[in-house]
Amino acid sequence: MxxxxxxxxxxxxxxxxxxxxxxxxxxxxxxxxxxxxxxxxxxxxxxxxxxxxxxxxxxxxxxxxxxxxxxxxxxxxxxxxxxxxxxxxxxxxxxxxxxxxxxxxxxxxxxxxxxxxxxxxxxxxxxxxxxxxxxxxxxxxxxxxxxxxxxxxxxxxxxxxxxxxxxxxxxxxxxxxxxxxxxxxxxxxxxxxxxxxxxxxxxxxxxxxxxxxxxxxxMALLAFPIAKKLAPELRRANQKLYTITNAMAQSDNSKDAGLLDELTTLAAEIENHISTHLFRFTAASAYYQLVGQRLEDLREVRIQGIQTLGEFIRRRMEPAMSTCYSTSKRFTSLSERVGNASQLLRTRVDIVIERQNQGLLSSMARRAKMQFKMQQTVEGISIVAITYYATGLIGSISKALRAAGWPVNPELAVGAAIPFVMIAVALGLKRIHKMIEKTSEE
Known part of the structure; x- marks a missing residue:
């Protein structure tokens, strides 16, 4: 097969x-x-x-x-x-x-x-x-x-x-x-x-x-000049974060929005540095590990009076590689600290906004209650007004009937109609309210 x-x-x-x-x-x-x-x-x-x-x-x-x-x-x-x-x-x-x-x-x-x-x-x-x-x-x-x-x-x-x-x-x-x-x-x-x-x-x-x-x-040392170049940026970012967190510790909440903007900008700068140089620092670590492995493969034995290759390389390279590792780690730590500060500040800003929203809702509830009372007052006045116009219409009809020879007393007809008209108008408004409530529920 x-x-x-x-x-x-x-x-x-x-x-x-x-x-x-x-x-x-x-x-x-x-x-x-x-x-x-x-x-x-x-x-x-x-x-x-x-x-x-x-x-x-x-x-x-x-x-x-x-x-x-x-x-x-x-x-x-x-x-x-x-x-x-x-x-x-x-x-x-x-x-x-x-x-x-x-x-x-x-x-x-x-x-x-x-x-x-x-x-x-x-x-x-x-x-x-x-x-x-x-x-x-x-x-x-x-x-x-x-x-x-x-x-x-x-x-x-x-x-x-x-x-x-x-x-x-x-x-x-x-x-x-x-x-x-x-x-x-x-x-x-x-x-x-x-x-x-x-x-x-x-x-x-x-x-x-x-x-x-x-x-x-x-190749491992390619990251070292970058680490030295980023040292001032690290100091500046650390100082800026300290200034922001120190301002956050104050009781004045009026500056929280501005501080949050500053934190967001700082976080973007740090993440930009990390994303730009992460590969170089990671590669430096991998290359340095390969150097160590190849030195081990040599199985070196000291010649009296001179340094071995491994001793020479480690003594010269370890400070540089430690600087690269420290820079990478400090940027990662700084990113986490900025993230924690941002989360804390956002929580504080959210609490302030929630309190403002609660105050706004309470104010709206008071206004709605006042509007409801005013509406009830207007409805009471409107019943009287509708009754007045309706009885006026009945009075006009009664006068017309008396002029036509009907035995009708306009004043008596108007007076007798007032309670019936008022009750009918009140029932009509109540029916309208029920229709509105039913529509709202649907």
């Missing part, structure tokens, strides 16, 4: 998820290279926009076409390929892309002839994006830098322009790593790996981890 991905199975299984094999094979997609030692490597990390990412694939295809190699697919995010004089490894991440170039053999001065010199200059100059990290690395046999039974630290320091170096034994003592974490006159930082007993795959993993540490620590 054959499934939809040309995988033979002996069992009648359900249909495969469309992404099953893609997800399963992802763990093999960025496998470390098997390197022939000694070796030189150059590493570039470029910050890219979404438009530049597509241009990057097209630009990489030009390099492959130049050397007659297969071009990366349109949605590819990594490539490993060997060209005539160098080997390339390309990886595209969410914010940046990395290029690592490998060249076999290492001269006595490991950084005098870096691997990047083998890459076409015209192609390099047109790489899309902004350069964030540039680093050279070299793996040399231990015999090259030995001085008797130990390492020649003077020769190692000379590789870093005699700057103070940090380093450690890594991968169970199979290698030693040295760097000064400085950008040299050529615009590149440097890593020197002394090979004691490295295997090919082990060397590839080690170089990859070192380059990742360099990239992730720089």
């Amino acid at each position: 054959t499934t939809d991905n040309n995988v033979t199975t002996l069992f009648p299984l359900p249909q495969n998820h469309p992404q099953r094999f893609v997800l399963h094979n992802e763990v093999h997609a960025r496998a470390s290279l098997n390197l022939e030692l000694p070796i030189r490597a150059s590493h570039l990390a470029l910050l890219l926009t979404s438009d530049e990412k597509q241009r990057e694939r097209d630009h990489l295809s030009k390099l492959c076409e130049r050397y007659g190699k297969p071009c990366p697919e349109k949605d590819a995010s990594h490539l490993s390929e060997t060209f005539d004089t160098f080997e390339i490894r390309w990886e595209q991440h969410s914010e940046f892309s990395t290029y690592t170039f490998y060249v076999a053999n290492t001269p006595a001065d490991p950084f005098s002839d870096p691997a990047l010199k083998k890459v076409p200059v015209d192609w390099l100059s047109e790489l899309p994006g902004q350069l964030m990290v540039a680093a050279h690395a070299a793996i040399q046999p231990a015999a090259v830098v030995k001085n008797g039974d130990g390492l020649d630290m003077a020769a190692i320091s000379a590789c870093f322009a005699n700057n103070p170096v940090v380093g450690s034994s890594v991968t169970g003592g199979d290698a030693q790593v040295f760097t000064d974490f400085r950008v040299h006159v050529d615009g590149f930082s440097r890593f020197l790996i002394v090979d004691h007993n490295l295997r090919s795959a082990q060397a590839g993993r080690l170089l990859h981890r070192l380059f990742e540490i360099e990239v992730y620590r720089v």
